[in-house]
Amino acid sequence: MRDFGDLEAVIMDRVWDRDTEYTTVRDVFEQLxxxxxxxxxxxxxTMDNLHRKGWLARERAGKAYRYWPTLTREExxxxxxxxxxxxGGRSDxxxxxxxxxxxxxESAGLRAALRRLSTERAPNVR
Structure with a gap:
């Protein structure tokens, strides 16, 4: 997956910001x-390009498509x-x-996430 161009980034932000399961070109167009x-x-x-690049999935709905992101913004x-x-060089x-x-x-949130992941990954000890 390649990263976004300028307009692709704006559209992906709109798609991620929607509180619906899917969106349409018309929905995004009306916002923009x-x-x-x-x-x-x-x-x-642009949405077709995002689909071809793997950022958006889609299904036909009548004459149009319904789109949804393949990854969350956080992913x-x-x-x-x-x-x-x-x-970027030495990862450490x-x-x-x-x-x-x-x-x-942000540091406190990172520490909490690391603790949670450590607990989830630890083998069950009795």
Missing amino acids: CTERDIAYTTVMS HSARRMLAALGS LVFSYFVDRISAE
Whole structure:
């Protein structure tokens, strides 16, 4: 999966922000046209591109398609973090620099997540 272009990122944000199971080109277009001058066909071709790249799944609904993301926003962010961790030199240093720059609240959340994962992965001991 390649990452997003500018308009793809805007559309993915709209898709992720929706509180429905799926969305349509019309739904996204109606949101975007209040903010920018954009053609329906541009939204349609961009969503088709996102489908071809594997970011959106779709099914036919009449003459149109229903779209939904193949990953959550958080899963996408985790993949980007893993890519940065793996391509930025020594991963231990990359991670150290990252942790050094996050807020105290983010650090506490990270520690809690690590504790939870550690507990989930630990073998059951009786």
